[in-house]
Amino acid sequence: MTDWNAMADGDFRREVRAFFEAEYPPHLRYILRRARWHEMRDWWRKLDDKGWIAPNWPREWGGMALDAGKMVIYLEELERHGIARAPDQGITQVGPLIMRFGTDAQQAHYLPRTRSAEYIWCQGYSEPNAGSDLAALQTAAVAEGDHFVVNGQKIWTTLADDATHIYLLARTDKTAKKQSGISFLIADLKTPGITLRPIRNLAGHDEFCQVFFDNVRVPRGNLVGALNDGWTVAKALLGFERLGIGSPRRPQYALQRLERVARAKGLLDDAGFADRFVALKLDLEDGAALYGRFVEQVKRGEALGPEVSMLKIWTMETWQRLAELLVEAGDEQGVVAGVHDVAGVETDFLNPFYYSRPATIYGGSSEIQRNILAKYVLKLPS
């Protein structure tokens, strides 16, 4: 087996890039929505056959065991080629959590099936009354013999209808303080009592679902980590997620689209437009310089602190402003659905706008990120 971490960075990057360019289906590059499982199945198989589906996993579970520096390169190359995210939460989220907190039996059962995509995962965290204030969640799991009986509902569950399994946070002790009475459970979505209702978003896509639990019997063996310690389990991943979310790649792609349209329509000769365009371009490039600092930190093997929240705020808000300007650049065409021919440049004005909209809401809203920075970085009082 290749020791990827022993390779020179440039060689590794070239090998990853070559494979992605040769094998990834071109029609799925830079799609402006979440990819569905039926579209991504073949690509998953290809990656898995090559041993590349789980770059962050250790060897013993069939991963590439990449260190932080190589991991950054792998992710950069995925983004560079515009490769869509498969329903990958098993690889990025629940897999690593099971490795860290799960029992031997859980690891032996779930990890191989997750890697092969026999099990596809969705995340059951948010609830109608527990969004930014996640610890206010009310879905209850009551121990009854060797099962938990789960009642409640989850919402904004991305691609639940493509998933076979859900990992969820449920309240197992109603008397304890907010964060301390929560447990981390996993459930097969075919378990009786679970129903899904797709939710259509502003773009017209059914990317997320509401998930209802009505007297759902979940085996006690599906508890990951200690009882009432689910908050610790769920929090274990948040740092790296915010770096990935703060990557400038998607807004850079939006900027390229905007520049092509602006050029095709002669908008760069309009001083007012050109000033706004270049200000946004600089906002993005300066944000990329900031991103570069955090990447260097990860490559040095240092943990990311709460400072990384600023990256998510800046990248996502800049992305939205770019997408807004693209709609404006389209004039009347900018609000007509579909792909337009703008002086030879194929352009969809609305989808980039919709795609960027929830970016300041998911993964911790911009307001929550600002709260985090105020408290933990600026040390402002509460």
Next chain:
Amino acid sequence: MTRINLAAVPNAEHRRMLADSVADFTARGTDIARVRRLRGTREEYDRAVWEQMAGFGWLGILVPESYGGLGLGLTEMAIVAKGLARALTPEPLTATAVLAATALVAGENEALKRESLPRLVSGALQPVLAWQEAPGELDPGNAQARAAPFEGGYRLNGTKRYMPGAAQADAFLVSAQSGGTLALFWLPKDTAGLRFGLETLADGRCFGTLDMRDAHVPQSALVARGIAAREALDRAFDFGATIAGAELAGVMERALEMTLDYLKTRIQFGKPIGAFQALQHRAVDLHIQKELANAVLDEALAAMDGGAKAATRAALASRVKARCADAALKITREAIQLHGAIGFTDEYDAGLFLKRAMTLAAWLGNANWHRRRYAGLTLCGKAEGKPAGGDL
């Protein structure tokens, strides 16, 4: 005053030592009372403090060792400029040790370099670059001043403006059109035909104005001509704009610290005002601007010290100046607002930071000017693949 042999220790270590010595100097060698005392005076700065700075070797950071300097890079100069700007030090580091020193070093007059650079480094001679003539006109090629051949030398006519740090200048590096090309000349202050004036700036420093009427200099006063003069001026401008960005970074950093301290200690409605979410989020946005400014600055400094080519260097300098100017203005304006009425008093220091940010932002191209230059350098013109406006 020990002069450390910085070249003998590794980068990270010598940069830390340099930052420490600047912090130590600003803690003991200058204070806000001195800054206030010098505001609006015709001295503008304190020559004794200037000589102390020279004693540390800071004036020679960009001067090669063969001319008595330290032969270090912009990264080191930025550390010094940022640290001094945190204390609003009015001494003309960027005007003389960056703009004038860079132009002189890039020039072709070897005898002049041997004679004047060691004296610049020691603080004995304080030259400034006299190149700009009209507000917002930042292309050195558009100089209107003329240098005509006269009695084996040159006779100069024209007016140079917007020179900070010129109040006590001993010499001027003057750009002028000469025989159909751009040229750069060395004019000692006592050259016959010079008239010098001062305009007081918002922050109490001055812009110098140099009026030349048949100012006569010998042939040996020619510093560079043609492409060499143009390159010397372009390089000096980009380095100057970048280090002015570092000064802005120092100003914004200290102004934000003051503001955060105030948010933590000012009690209203029974709690520190920094506990209110509306103010917390504003403070966070200022912090993000400061971090963006530092990220761009560090990226640009590393690239320039790595020998970035002229067009890249110009684009980087413009990124730095645009971001640092806007961020410093936003932070220092918000510093006033978040302090409330006390922030609007002259006795409170927040206003000094706002006014320094304003003068630094306006000098060597404001944010809008730099964004437009950046657009010209980086956006391809209508002819596919051909850069438009990239005149460097």
